[in-house]
Amino acid sequence: MLIASAGVALLPRAALPATDAPHGGEGTLVLPDLSVVTTAGGLEGRALLWLGLVICALGLTFGAVTFARLRRLPVHVSMRDVSELIYATCKAYLAKQGRFLLVLWAFIATVIVVYYKALVGFGWGRVVVVIAFSLVGMAGSFAVAWFGIRVNTFANSRTAYASLRGRPLPLHRIPLQSGMAIGMVLISLELAMMLVILLLLPPSLAGACFIGFAVGESLGAAALRIAGGIFTKIADIGSDLMKIAFHIKEDDARNPGVIADCTGDNAGDSVGPSADGFETYGVTGVALVTFVLLGVHEPATQAALLVWLFVLRAVMLVASAASYQVNDWWARRRYAEADRMDFERPLTTLVWLTSATSTALTFATSWLVLSVVGGVDGLWWKLAAIVSCGTLAGALIPELVKVFTSTRSRHVREVVKSSREGGPSLNILSGLVAGNFSAYWIGLAIVALMAAAYGVSELGLDALMAAPAVFAFGLVAFGFLGMGPVTIAVDSYGPVTDNAQSVYELSTIEELGVDDELAADLGTQPRWSVAKRMLEENDGAGNTFKATAKPVLIGTAVVGATTMIFSIIMALTDGLTTSLDGLSLMHAPFLLGLVTGGAVVFWFTGASIQAVTAGSYRAVEYIKQTIRLDGTTKADERQSRQVVEICTQYAQRGMLTMFLAVFFTTLAFAFVEPFFFVGYLVSIAVFGLYQAIFMANAGGAWDNAKKIVEVDLHAKGTALHDATIVGDTVGDPYKDTSSVALNPVIKFTTLFGLLAVELATSLRDEGRGTLVTCLAVVLGLAGAYFVHRSFYAMRISRSLEDDREALPDEPGAPGPSDAHDARPAATRAEPTGHPAGCTAVATDVPEPHSQPAATDDTPLTTIPAR
Numbered sequence: 001m002l003i004a005s006a007g008v009a010l011l012p013r014a015a016l017p018a019t020d021a022p023h024g025g026e027g028t029l030v031l032p033d034l035s036v037v038t039t040a041g042g043l044e045g046r047a048l049l050w051l052g053l054v055i056c057a058l059g060l061t062f063g064a065v066t067f068a069r070l071r072r073l074p075v076h077v078s079m080r081d082v083s084e085l086i087y088a089t090c091k092a093y094l095a096k097q098g099r100f101l102l103v104l105w106a107f108i109a110t111v112i113v114v115y116y117k118a119l120v121g122f123g124w125g126r127v128v129v130v131i132a133f134s135l136v137g138m139a140g141s142f143a144v145a146w147f148g149i150r151v152n153t154f155a156n157s158r159t160a161y162a163s164l165r166g167r168p169l170p171l172h173r174i175p176l177q178s179g180m181a182i183g184m185v186l187i188s189l190e191l192a193m194m195l196v197i198l199l200l201l202p203p204s205l206a207g208a209c210f211i212g213f214a215v216g217e218s219l220g221a222a223a224l225r226i227a228g229g230i231f232t233k234i235a236d237i238g239s240d241l242m243k244i245a246f247h248i249k250e251d252d253a254r255n256p257g258v259i260a261d262c263t264g265d266n267a268g269d270s271v272g273p274s275a276d277g278f279e280t281y282g283v284t285g286v287a288l289v290t291f292v293l294l295g296v297h298e299p300a301t302q303a304a305l306l307v308w309l310f311v312l313r314a315v316m317l318v319a320s321a322a323s324y325q326v327n328d329w330w331a332r333r334r335y336a337e338a339d340r341m342d343f344e345r346p347l348t349t350l351v352w353l354t355s356a357t358s359t360a361l362t363f364a365t366s367w368l369v370l371s372v373v374g375g376v377d378g379l380w381w382k383l384a385a386i387v388s389c390g391t392l393a394g395a396l397i398p399e400l401v402k403v404f405t406s407t408r409s410r411h412v413r414e415v416v417k418s419s420r421e422g423g424p425s426l427n428i429l430s431g432l433v434a435g436n437f438s439a440y441w442i443g444l445a446i447v448a449l450m451a452a453a454y455g456v457s458e459l460g461l462d463a464l465m466a467a468p469a470v471f472a473f474g475l476v477a478f479g480f481l482g483m484g485p486v487t488i489a490v491d492s493y494g495p496v497t498d499n500a501q502s503v504y505e506l507s508t509i510e511e512l513g514v515d516d517e518l519a520a521d522l523g524t525q526p527r528w529s530v531a532k533r534m535l536e537e538n539d540g541a542g543n544t545f546k547a548t549a550k551p552v553l554i555g556t557a558v559v560g561a562t563t564m565i566f567s568i569i570m571a572l573t574d575g576l577t578t579s580l581d582g583l584s585l586m587h588a589p590f591l592l593g594l595v596t597g598g599a600v601v602f603w604f605t606g607a608s609i610q611a612v613t614a615g616s617y618r619a620v621e622y623i624k625q626t627i628r629l630d631g632t633t634k635a636d637e638r639q640s641r642q643v644v645e646i647c648t649q650y651a652q653r654g655m656l657t658m659f660l661a662v663f664f665t666t667l668a669f670a671f672v673e674p675f676f677f678v679g680y681l682v683s684i685a686v687f688g689l690y691q692a693i694f695m696a697n698a699g700g701a702w703d704n705a706k707k708i709v710e711v712d713l714h715a716k717g718t719a720l721h722d723a724t725i726v727g728d729t730v731g732d733p734y735k736d737t738s739s740v741a742l743n744p745v746i747k748f749t750t751l752f753g754l755l756a757v758e759l760a761t762s763l764r765d766e767g768r769g770t771l772v773t774c775l776a777v778v779l780g781l782a783g784a785y786f787v788h789r790s791f792y793a794m795r796i797s798r799s800l801e802d803d804r805e806a807l808p809d810e811p812g813a814p815g816p817s818d819a820h821d822a823r824p825a826a827t828r829a830e831p832t833g834h835p836a837g838c839t840a841v842a843t844d845v846p847e848p849h850s851q852p853a854a855t856d857d858t859p860l861t862t863i864p865a866r
Contacts, residue, residue: 028207029206029210029289029290030203030293031198031206031293031306032203032293032300032302032306033303034303034306037307040368041368045369046199048307048369049198051311052310052313053192053195056189056192056314059321060188062180063147063184063185067147067150067151069177070154070158070181073162073174074161076507078509079157082506082507083157086259086262086263087149087150089263089640089641090149090263090271091149093231093267093648097223100227100652100656101138101220101224104656105134105138112134126208129205129212133212134213134216135216136216137212137214137217137279138216140190140193140278141216141221141274141275141278141279142220142224144277145271147185148270149271152182152266152270152499153499155175155177156499156500158174159500159538160501160504160535163500163504163532164522164527166527167338168339168340168343169331171497171534171535172341172346173331173332175492175496176346178493178496179490179492180321180485180486183485183486183492184320186277186484187485187488188317190278191281191313191314194210194282198310210289214751217282218744221276221744221747222744223655225273225275226658226744227652227654228271229608229736229737229740230608230611230650230654231263231267231651232737233268233733234612235261235619235643235644237619239261240729240732241620242620244722246629249505250501250716251501251502251504251506253506253634254634256622257619257640258640259641259644260619262502265495265502266495269492269498269546270492273488273492274488277484277488277491280553280557281484283747284481284556285309285478288471289306291470291471295470296465297464304369304370308365308370312366312482315361316358316362316482321485322357323353324350324485324486324489330349344544347490348398350486350489351394351395351490354395355391358391358482359391362479363380363381363384363388367381375463375464376461376464378459382459386453386457386472387482389479390449390453390479390480390481393476393479394480398490398545400445401438401442401547401551403438405434406544406704411430411433411434413708414433415705416708416713416720416724419723424722427705427723427727428702431705432698434698435697435698439690439694442555446558446689453472453473454469454473456472487552490545491546493541494543494545495546497541500535500538501536504532504535508633533711540708547696547697551697554742555689557742558689562685565682568677568678572761582674589673589675589676589679590676590679593678593681594679594683596676596683597679597682597687598683598684601687601688602691603790604741607787608737609733610790611650611653611655611737612733613733613796614650614794614797615646615647615649615651615654617796618650618796653794657794661787661789662745663748663783665784667752667756668783670753670757670760671756671760671772674761681750688742688745691738691739691742692738692739692742692743694739696735696740698731698734698735699733699735699739703728703731703735705728706725706727706728709721760772
């Protein structure tokens with residue numbers, strides 16, 4: 001993925017074809033003649049690629065039709081007004097992010113000019129092409145993100161309204177339709193852009209187009225993913241803590257933080273993943289194209305492999321669309337008249353059906369395109385088997401994630417039970433256990449599938465290409481993303497179900513006295529209690545499947561990083577024949593690089609959580625000052641927008657600081673020493689993989705533990721509920737800020753580091769080692785400056801001395817803040833900290849009603865009530 005395989009640009013020159021790229025690497029690549037490719041059916045290669053472009057157009061049409069269908073679905077005006085307000089705040093946020101991105105792009109464009117014009121020596125025409133396509137890549141990420149928030153904000157209010165009929169099927173179908181629209185548009189747009197480069201632009205400009213495209217995508221994904229992750233968790237924590245502070249219900253319309261929370265659901269769980277997915281899918285393609293052009297010996301074989309890769313991508317788009325239609329038909333037949341539904345089951349079925357369909361079509365397509373290619377017996381099935389390892393991972397990893405994050409998971413139920421006696425303390429410890437265990441199992445699964453791909457690559461592929469293991473790892477990442485539309489769809493399911501619950505509450509529809517109007521529109525009396533229960537159950541399924549996409553994306557980043565690292569090693573050791581001592585732990589720079597990478601991963605984790613902490617503090621402070629619970633049913637819209645503004649400011653400030661720190665630090669390390677940089681990349685890949693999986697799944701466990709308390713135990717407002725809220729707020733930046741941001745950080749680091757280490761090596765070979773050292777020092781100081789800012793400029797500005805008057809003299813003593821408590825007197829916490837009474841709520845953590853309860857001998861006894 002990352003321009004990972006692009007590291008093949010550094011393969012030993014003896015291993016490259018005669019048309020070696022000159023200094024400038026990927027930017028000088030030239031495409032072979034694709035018209036020489038003829039398939040087993042007698043079709044020309046370019047004709048198949050044009051057919052792929054038609055499939056992309058159909059995919060975009062699918063998205064447009066779904067968009068129109070969702071907009072036409074019935075919705076009550078009170079719910080539509082809320083969703084339009086959410087969209088308005090999302091639009092304002094994204095517009096501000098767009099302006100922010102243009103500033104970053106101007107900075108990166110300047111770097112591109114300095115690198116390619118001043119240092120590499122490209123002509124102005126080729127430099128302009130790189131810059132233009134970097135803008136195209138960034139614009140693609142931004143456009144997909146915008147489409148995603150618009151579709152989701154249609155779907156959330158329509159889902160909320162559909163719940164009033166009391167039937168669960170529409171609550172499943174509407175969010176999934178929205179997700180599939182996003183997934184199909186994302187993959188179709190990405191693939192169409194790359195096919196245009198292959199089919200319509202001069203072959204001599206392909207390298208410049210692809211490298212610019214990859215840079216732009218990486219920039220857009222890094223900015224939108226990191227900033228979105230910070231924004232959404234500032235808003236989420238700020239809103240959630242009000243439930244403890246004022247003992248108000250979930251999504252209380254009087255809470256000014258709820259609209260920001262809904263905006264954050266889209267900014268963090270829709271905008272970020274859409275941009276990230278767009279970049280991941282695109283850069284994987286660029287990586288594989290680069291490997292084929294630089295690592296495969298014969299031009300005819302290069303052309304055949306390029307046609308195969310892009311035809312296979314188009315076929316997988318068809319596989320996802322067909323699997324979705326079949327799964328939707330099955331769900332309608334099974335649940336059309338059902339009163340209860342396991343919302344996770346049809347999503348699981350869709351993932352496995354798509355995996356099986358994609359695998360079958362992978363083998364069929366590979367036979368069609370590659371069976372006529374000579375040089376290796378059985379090339380078609382060997383490459384298809386390698387891709388299928390990644391496709392299997394796309395279905396297997398979500399299953400492993402559900403073991404640790406689903407509402408039916410025993411690990412999640414353990415979090416609830418430990419919270420019963422140990423409160424927030426044991427809640428947090430149990431969540432940490434789930435996250436650590438998940439990293440073990442998912443890590444081993446990824447290793448096993450990569451090992452299988454490596455084994456197949458050893459079956460004679462070296463006759464066609466240099467370093468076939470590099471290509472195999474790249475194809476595993478390719479297979480990971482083969483189910484792209486469905487992976488994006490189940491990930492986007494979550495923000496819609498989360499927002500639907502919020503829209504229901506914020507509309508205050510139960511208090512409007514419109515029962516007769518609704519009965520006439522719905523054809524039945526609104527089923528208020530059933531609607532709220534189904535929305536909460538569906539939100540639990542959304543939480544689970546949001547969690548399943550995270551390890552898939554981080555897995556592609558690490559697999560791609562492994563590919564790139566291997567390529568650099570091949571170059572530095574002249575095909576593993578010289579300088580092998582540089583890879584020894586006895587070579588100090590290599591060992592220091594291994595240590596340094598882990599340090600940077602943990603710094604980034606801390607910096608991203610610090611940004612959330614400081615922003616949440618300001619949001620909580622503002623909400624406490626402005627919330628009014630008496631004499632009003634809704635928060636003032638201006639106050640809600642101000643909370644959105646607070647979240648945006650802190651998100652952009654945190655993102656810019658971390659982005660520049662990573663950027664300058666990466667370039668500095670690439671100039672220090674080549675084997676130091678290899679050790680550094682190995683380290684951030686390994687540390688980043690396990691840190692991201694651990695944090696994502698620990699957060700998912702805490703999130704759904706709270707959902708069990710709310711939905712299955714009906715224990716809102718209890719001490720148990722408060723404990724799970726605390727755990728959920730700890731898990732929020734774990735799962736939706738730090739873990740997901742590590743994915744684009746690994747890719748971004750690898751991409752820009754790759755360019756820098758190539759330049760540093762060339763400059764040293766030219767006898768300009770002093771310049772390299774000076775650049776390392778200057779860039780290192782710049783990176784250190786921004787790291788320092790993350791330590792001190794992103795902290796909470798208020799000191800303890802400022803709060804001295806608000807602190808009680810001793811435990812239990814009243815503080816001055818009591819006079820300003822916005823809560824009605826009846827809802828204020830009792831000074832003893834103990835509940836007034838105790839009520840028996842449940843004797844165990846039950847499974848959802850559609851599933852039999854798993855055997856568990858550890859009961860939950862009575863739950864204290866406030």
